[in-house]
Amino acid sequence: MAKVSAVEGLAPKSMEAGDNNANEEQSTEGVHLKKELSLMNGVAIIVGVIVGSGVFVSPHYVLKNAGSKGMSLIVWILSGLLSMIGALCYAELGTMIPKSGGDYAYIGEAFGDLPAFLYLWVALFIIVPTGNAITALTFAQNILKPFWPACDPPDSATSLIAAVVTLFLTALNCINVKWVTRVQDSFTAAKILALVITFIASLFYLFSGHTENLQNMMDGTVTDAGSIAVAFYSGLFSYSGWNYLNFVTEELQEPYKNLPRAICISMPVVTLVYALTNIAFFAVLTGPEMLVSEAVAVTFSEKILGVMSWIMPLFVALCTFGSLNGAMYASSRLFFVGARNGHLPVAISLIDIKRLTPVPSLIFMCLMSLVLLASNNIASLIVVVSAVEALFILCSVCGLIWMRYTKPDLTRPIKVNIVVPIVFSIICIFLVICSCFRTPFEVGIGVAFIVIGVPVFGVFVYWKNKPMWLQNASNNFNLFCSKLFLSLPEDSKDL
Template sequence: MAKVGDVDGLPSRAMDSGLETVDGGDQESNGSVRLKKELGLMNGVAIIVGVIVGSGIFVSPHYVLKFAGSKGMALIVWVLSGILSMIGALCYAELGTMIPKSGGDYAYIGEAFGNLPAFLYLWGALFILVPTGNAITALTFAEYILKPLWPECHPPTAAISLIAAIITCFLTVINCYNVKWVTRVQDSFTAAKILALLITFFASLWYLFSGHTENLQNMMEGTTTKPGSIASAFFTGLFSYSGWNFLNFVTEELKDPYKNLPRAIRISMPVVTLVYALANVAYFAVLTNDEVLVSEVLAVTFSEKILGKVAWIMPLFVAMCTVGSLNGAIYASSRLFFVGARNGHLPLAISLIDIRRLTPVPSLIFMCVVTLTLLISTDIESLMLIVSAVEAMFTLCSVAGLLWMRHTLPQKMRPIRVNLILPIVFLITCTFLVIFCFFENPIKVGIGIAFIALGVPIYLIFIQWSNKPKWLQSACNSFNITCSKMFLCIPEDSKEL
């Protein structure tokens, strides 16, 4: 793996293959090619809400209730998870305006602690956080789309995997083609998914006002007191809030990020927390504990019980939610790998930009391929715990970096400066959650930790080692140039010839 500057001749050789910049594109005065700043405030809100509200709210209630033990405790977990995510998002608002670079945690951890911790985050995001989350969302979409065709049994695994692969590839193509198309899809599906969840809530109100209040009685009965179980409940709940930091991945494409980044966070997080709380109240009002615990497609079970002949509408709504979430995740996370490759922590080919559409096509395609390899997995509970635990550990590093940089870089401009209590509360809470969850699920959390540790020798061999054999350097250069010619892409800031 080499840095952009280490590969001699790529821009010119790429140009010799027919590459050219687009007149009127987002270029500097010297003709360099860069990603466009096309995201406004509402686009930012749509990305955050759109990414967060996806498969989690239709999958996690089952697991949160399982670990919490009672509906009352489950609701408390959902609200507190939203508040904790809000605190984290506000901390990230300071980080994102202090370090206005795309890449999110990768940029912040690197700025605070150096290259190795930043690479470990990139390594974990590349093979655990992003593709696993995308795979869960795509599989949820496929399962809900196919459920009406197999109402009495579980849809075939092969069919679910195939549909999940198709939607992943389709959204990747849209992301490769045009950023404006991505934002239009995101805006439309974000509005649709909020409407869908509000319909769920109002349908449950009608059910309650009809005299069916039995499912909301004795809400705290069966509440667990084990710290490990409560921590696991929080992690499955926090999985549904995953994505609150995704706008930080695309800061360089956000118009006026100093204003729009914190504003988007302040608007979107309360909306998501309220919608999630209302959705869970709706589920718990209509369904018994046993129905919630045994249902693999909770929204379908809910709709069949309350919506009657129009129950088919709920799988459609869930599909819309998951498509919007997957679309936003593909868009935002591809920029993470783009920035990592631009900094020399991934192959240069992943940092190339399409000269016509000004989108990171190789990064998008690479991420699509990794996601497709994970679509065969079916143990969603284990995947959620691993993803949430690993994400919590890196979020801890980012927020710790915020405190560290306040000490080491006091002179650095901070357009947003959160109260010191917020990052401290976030650090303490997440630390206890990780510790308790590890003791409750040592194998699952240990797998995530072990995989992150594997990134250390990878870094030392492929990044730190400067005297690589010539044949390896030549192979890397050939791969990068082949990708440049194949996708008509060049490195960022390449000049017109």
């Protein structure tokens, strides 16, 4: 196996000699990720990843494309319902194929290596780093806002703070999984509290007689299918992350029970919180005010909280900090699994021998996120990410339908009615096709990048008889990373 030859001779002496019980167990069982995630940790990961920058960035874009507050609220609720339907499909996939990697594992099981690689390819360069960059930049903008109350913070300061928080959370994820879950649990509770406070503040505003902003909420509704599809993209971007728990199935305690339970608990909570948050924004702000300001939450706080308006940027920073932490934890496992299967450099599949965390995967993902921090066209980034992600989520759900017939004997602890994945697939197809007419350039970029992945797969994965110089270069790189990060492949017993 490539991953064995790449780190040959690197097994530590403690593993060979068996100096203590822990090392003896590690030498016979190999180096593995530990099952440390409880049900509540799973709920915290889903809620924590979903409730991030989206609910504060997307209201402007949803309203812009939907045309009215009423249609915007419908889009938000239906986006949550669609995400819930998708999550139920993923509950069947996750318990039928209990492997980390999420969509990558499911697409590979259903359709083979090439489609799975293409998902990994796009996730590596578009989906994950772009989402992380947007979240980190939103954190930085809001944490700096109290220091620049009358204008936007300087771009250089924003990029620097975004880079610092990305590096800090990467280090935290490398050092200890328990610290990551504690941060996730704490910030998830804090962000839900922040959004509840936002809603309560809007109630005081309404009860003081200011109800004019909730009248005639359907005025200006857009009926163009392309615009509605783009509005849904903005809404769905805010719910992105509902499938992240499937990336870490191998680390979830009792996954057959806890995966569906975590989904069924977290998705209704997030949908309710999002609906209430948008109602709060609609009650306090006029349509033109929301269309002018991309930082809707900041405009909300300035209008309703007065001298305490600084508290809202702080709340947003809390939300985005927890979201970025959860996204890093979950998505690093995706690249780890892809490398373990030979679709990425072997170095990314190495596990730290002391901390049992996928350090190289985390560092590589951090570097990709740092590169994309220079991007500032959030609207276009959302469309590109959402369109590409919708295509591969559609592929995963179609894989569920396909495997009902090609692999009927697979154990399915959870089995949704076949109507559920069919309805979900039809809606995804509608969104992708309609968005092509409204934003052809952004969708075209995503599709072009997928196509580029085909020759990359042919050269680096499918081509087995590579020149010796290329094999040696790959092995030397993997060996260097193994020594640098004190890491080993998962099956170290094979060394």
